Amino acid sequence: MNTNYNISSYCHIKNQQVSLNGSVIFSEESLEFSEFIKAAYKALNTKYPKFFKMDNLSKLAFLAADILLKNEQIDSEKENDIALVFSNSASSLDTDLTHQKAIQDKDNYFPSPAVFVYTLPNICLGEISIKYKLYTENSFFIFERFNAENLMTYSNSLLETNKAKSVLCGWVELEGENYEAFLYLVSNEGTIKHNKQNIITLYNT
């Protein structure tokens, strides 16, 4: 089996900072998540109006993916053979609570399709797939905490069976004001070896 895959780049969004390959590229203290992510979107020249319709989990996942893929010079006008393997602990709970609030009180009942569609964690994968023309494998896993071993096993499987040329994978967690995104790109390119220790080290960067 070919286990010689590498990590070519990685991106973090946490603690009011956005960083790419370990360098901070945007930071803005004392802002709530929804303000922070909008400020990051503007500062990083994202230019994708659909962003504003997304729920907070999708905004977080989308922006992290966009920053990383733009830096890899991925052309969003062309089809890209990049699989998505994302995970978190809270699923779509943040938006689930919004939908629950809309149906809790029968005298004030207003369920909305625009909210309900985001009560699935894999919707953020759909958003990224639309922007980057990824007609590829999408999987969303739920783990208690960041699980490098499972992400590694599954990405290796997709690469070895030629289901994709590269895999964008990681962790996108959002629950209220607690948020954390860590994404990394695995393929034959790059210099960091794709192994459990390196994934954990990058995650903790």
Add this chain to the structure above:
Amino acid sequence: MSNAYVSYNNIVSSLGFSSETVVENIRNEVSGLKLIDNPQVLPEPFYSALIDSKELENKFQKLQPNKEYTRLEKMMISSLNEVIQKSNIPLNKRVGLIISTTKGNVDALDKNNLFSKERAHLSELGKSIKEFFGFKNEAIVVSNACVSGILAVAIAKRYLQQNTYDHVFIVSGDVVTEFILSGFNSFQALSHKPCKPYDKNRTGINIGEVAASALITNNSENLSKEAVEILGEGSCNDANHISGPSRTGEGLYRSIKSALEQAKLSARDVDFISAHGTATLFNDEMEAIAINRLDLQDTPLNSLKGYFGHTLGASGLLETIIGMHSLNNNTLYASKGFETLGVSKPINVIKKTTSKELNTFLKTASGFGGCNTAIIFKKLTH
């Protein structure tokens, strides 16, 4: 790479608590769908296939639980217990657990629910099932909209072939909740009649509830009589829209193509298709287009939604299990609710349950987020 087989299985549903009982009901074209009038759950009456609560409770209490479990956990544990017993495999480090669900214990978010909000975390559901049986590995929870159940089968195979596990138990389930019904209703996707997949007069989906379980193993010995081999799988996104299927069926087309390539089969080698068929206008139309693009329009096809409604995260595994029994019984089961073709391309919907020599089938599913999954299964010759 080692082979992967789907072996012992169970279904807990409105049509019975074992795969055999459920299949017998399908043979007799009995549907679990009933009209429910409960304004607490939905302002207007709706059709659904619900699991009998008393029967579930009786079955579950026989397992002597020593704490409180949610309705979904009772369904999942009751179902998975049957499969673990029949498989007779010690739950050591080489045995994995995969759980597929779209919403898990989302009913715990309701103010009036007995369980705390924390119970709605999917990892809590994973822990609860893991600890009940004493699995040695953390549960891998797959939540990928309506393809979750079938994607779980593909994922299990991949873990076996990465040599992470020798055996993987999958349990899939979702419960009918106000949360889900109100959401689909806001999309105006719910039918006020029993659903009619692919039919000219279809008016939308019904939501149902099921827990389904199966053993996926690399061991070709001690398999169940209806066991099948997984020949190939694919899961591709539409890259088109988050809540509507692609008009060209792109993701489904690519998923099936990828599965066929891996299986080294061509379209004519597929004996029947267990399709998704939710009975919404757009989904069924999209499937017909993808099926025609693959030259599968003459292959017999059914949707089982007319028996159970759409059981969300369970549907893919549920329908795989029925498909396995279909091969073993050499029987094509009728696509309940279908009368007159109501899609723009020809497809061969099974109108009447018929006997036919069968060796392979293709299972497909599609869901929100633009996801699609296809797997090809082959009967084993004993």
